[in-house]
Amino acid sequence: MKKLPLAIAILAMSASSALSADLAARPYTKAPPMIAAIYDWSGFYIGINGGGGSAHTCWDLVFPGGSIPQGCHNSTGGTVGGQVGYRWQSANWVFGLEGQGNWADFSGSNITPVGGNPFGGGSIRTRIDAFGLITGQVGYAWNNVLAYVKGGAAVVSDKYDVFFAGAVADTGKETRWGGTVGAGLEFGFAPNWSVGVEYDHIFLNSKDTTLAAVPAGAASTIHVRQDVDMGLVRLNYRFGGPLIAKY
Known part of the structure; x- marks a missing residue:
């Protein structure tokens, strides 16, 4: 009878040793690595923009055999519009194409010089009421x-007026083509949404334009030199998956 407790004790010790060996042999498993979410800029997008700008414009009155400088002025004001485009991303590089169209109210004027000048003593005014940009991005x-x-490329809608004693004497309107360069910084603040700031410069070729007479004046031709600088705040919504999971 005394052998039974001894046998039970031996079996218990054997089970304990086997369990300890089992625990010691269990391999260590590392925690799974974290997943880093990478923002993906690829896809079609559409957005709105708004800001302000200034157009520097110089006039010359053109006549057979010469011209008379009429001075320069800055046409300033606000603008609002929209853009649509497509971007594709390769590693950290992002390439894109975009079309943008804006309404604008950039207006400015200067007094014309006197002395042998048909416009002398009056004032000239330039107004930009719309513009468009077609650009590539890197x-x-x-x-x-x-x-x-x-x-x-850039296209601008310009309006020109000559004033005498507060009345319009000559007026004209034209669409001018030119080029544009710019730079921007954009921040993706939510899936598919981004906000950014952008600077653009538009340079336009010098061009002759005919102004039509109104009852107070006579038809005339002017030579116009112009460029535009503006700053915009942009909000975009992108169609497509915003994130890529990367280990």
Whole structure:
């Protein structure tokens, strides 16, 4: 009878040793690595923009055999519009194409010089009421932050007026084509949404334009030189998946 407790004790010790050996032999398993979410700028997007700008414009009155400088002025004001485009991302590089159209109210004037000048003693005014940009983009992304440069074609709608004693004497309107360069910084603040700031410069070729007479004046031809600088705040919505999971 005394052998039974001894046998039970031996079995218990054997089970304990086997369990300890089992625990010691269990391999260590590392925690799974964290997943880093990478922002993806690829896809079609549409957005709105708004800001301000200034157009520097110089006039010359043109006549057979010469011209008379009429001075320069800055046409300043606000603008609002929209843009649509497509971007594709390769590693950290981002490439894109974009079309933009804006309404504008950039207006400015100057007094014309006197002395042998048909416009002398009056004032000339230039107003930009719309513009469009068609550009390509190249950018570099740090996850959800994108810096880019852009360049392409620009088109501007200009209106010209000559005033004497507060009345319009000559007027004209034209569409002018030129080029544009710019740079921007954009931040993805939510899936598919981004906000950014952008600077654009528009340079337009010098061009002769005919002004039509109104009852107070006579028809005339002017030579116009113009460029435009503006700053915009932009909000975009992108169609497509915003994130890529990367281990």
